[in-house]
Amino acid sequence: xxRVISSDLxxxxxxxxxxxxxxxxxxxxxxxxxxxxxxxxxLYILVQFTLPLITGQLDESRYAYMxxxxxxxxxxxxxILLLHVIPVMLISLSGxxxxxxxxxxxxxxxxxxxxxxxxxxxxxxxxxxxxxxxxTGSRLSDLGAxxxxxxxxxxxxxxxxxxRYAVQRDFSRHQRFAVHAFILINGVWTFRLLLMGWFMLNQxxxxxxxxxxxPADVILSFASYLLPMFIAELIFxxxxxxxxxxxxxxTIAVCIAILITLIGTAAATMMMWGPRIVGY
Ligand code: HEM
Numbered sequence: 001x002x003r004v005i006s007s008d009l010x011x012x013x014x015x016x017x018x019x020x021x022x023x024x025x026x027x028x029x030x031x032x033x034x035x036x037x038x039x040x041x042x043l044y045i046l047v048q049f050t051l052p053l054i055t056g057q058l059d060e061s062r063y064a065y066m067x068x069x070x071x072x073x074x075x076x077x078x079x080i081l082l083l084h085v086i087p088v089m090l091i092s093l094s095g096x097x098x099x100x101x102x103x104x105x106x107x108x109x110x111x112x113x114x115x116x117x118x119x120x121x122x123x124x125x126x127x128x129x130x131x132x133x134x135x136t137g138s139r140l141s142d143l144g145a146x147x148x149x150x151x152x153x154x155x156x157x158x159x160x161x162x163x164r165y166a167v168q169r170d171f172s173r174h175q176r177f178a179v180h181a182f183i184l185i186n187g188v189w190t191f192r193l194l195l196m197g198w199f200m201l202n203q204x205x206x207x208x209x210x211x212x213x214x215p216a217d218v219i220l221s222f223a224s225y226l227l228p229m230f231i232a233e234l235i236f237x238x239x240x241x242x243x244x245x246x247x248x249x250x251t252i253a254v255c256i257a258i259l260i261t262l263i264g265t266a267a268a269t270m271m272m273w274g275p276r277i278v279g280y
Contacts, residue, residue: 023247026254027235033258034186035096037265041189042092044273047280049085068138077136084128087121092189094118095182115166115178119159122185126155129188144212147221151187154225158184176236183228191224192272193264200267231257 052058058078063069070078094114097103104111130152132138139145158181165174183190198216199205207216231253238250 020242020247023238023251023254026251026258030254030258030261031096031099033261033265037193037261037268038092038096038186038189040265040269040273040277041192042089043277045085045089045092048276049082050089051280053082053086066138067140068132068136077132080128080131080136084125084132087125091118091121091125091185095122095185098178098182112166116163118185119163119178119181122181123156123159125185126152141211141213144209144217144221147218147224148188148191150222151184151225155181155184179232179236180229183232184225187225190228190264191221192268193261194220194224196267196271197260197264199271200263228257 048062052062058070060070060072068077070081095118098111098115098118130149133145133149133152158177162174162177162181165171165177168174195208195217198208198220205214205216207219208214209217212221231250234246234250234253238246
């Protein structure tokens with residue numbers, strides 16, 4: 001059941017309870033859709049990177065669709081790529097468990113350990129990603145790499161604050177920064193959703209370029225984390241204020257987020273991950 005009834009709504013408690021219940025249900029639905037999309041992504045990593053590594057089938061021909069990808073004989077950079085990519089399987093699975101209130105309440109030890117693993121690998125993912133982009137040159141253009149670079153730089157900042165507030169047992173601040181860390185760590189996943197969803201809606205590229213530096217590419221690369229961070233802030237604000245206005249705004253935002261996540265997950269699964277999972 002939802003929380004307190006604020007003073008300006010005391011005249012209509014049953015209406016507000018309905019609104020709160022529906023709102024919480026919608027946030028849960030959004031998290032459920034994210035979880036599904038993340039696990040499809042994890043499955044893609046499993047068949048495309050982890051199994052070929054285990055079975056000795058790594059070969060650059062398999063990764064021809066990537067920007068640089070795996071290069072036969074380039075041991076160090078291949079190791080960095082695999083260290084960047086394979087833990088994604090783990091964090092795609094583990095990250096979403098952190099969001100379930102029941103797990104936090106009943107299994108606090110699991111939440112702590114899983115949280116440390118998640119934030120550590122998220123931060124290593126960001127460092128590895130920045131290295132691949134700017135040291136090995138795995139980028140199609142400087143402008144096109146700007147969005148993901150800012151994403152990568154923000155991850156350690158949010159991870160630091162999420163960790164620090166957890167240690168200080170300031171759980172409301174911890175939750176806020178942990179949610180932003182989660183969104184940023186998933187920024188590259190969200191970018192794939194937005195880009196593929198954009199292609200699907202427009203039946204092809206529209207404002208995109210082959211180097212990912214078209215106006216649509218640049219906007220989507222920043223939107224992949226700024227938009228969900230903004231929506232998360234609207235949800236936090238709605239929960240703190242508990243007014244009809246803030247809840248209606250957050251409800252509309254979550255509806256839009258659900259729609260975008262559904263379209264994006266379907267598009268990315270159909271165009272990117274599905275064919276590789278099925279074709280393995
Ligand atoms: C921690 C969050 C991150 C996750 C979960 C993640 C995930 C991935 C995945 C799954 C791939 C394989 C690409 C594919 O097959 O579709 C990949 C590759 C790559 N990522 Fe990340 N990444 C993250 C952060 C970053 C950041 C912050 C950057 C850049 C600043 C970055 C740059 C790259 C590059 C350059 C590649 C290789 C691209 C290629 O050669 O085609 N990643 N990443």
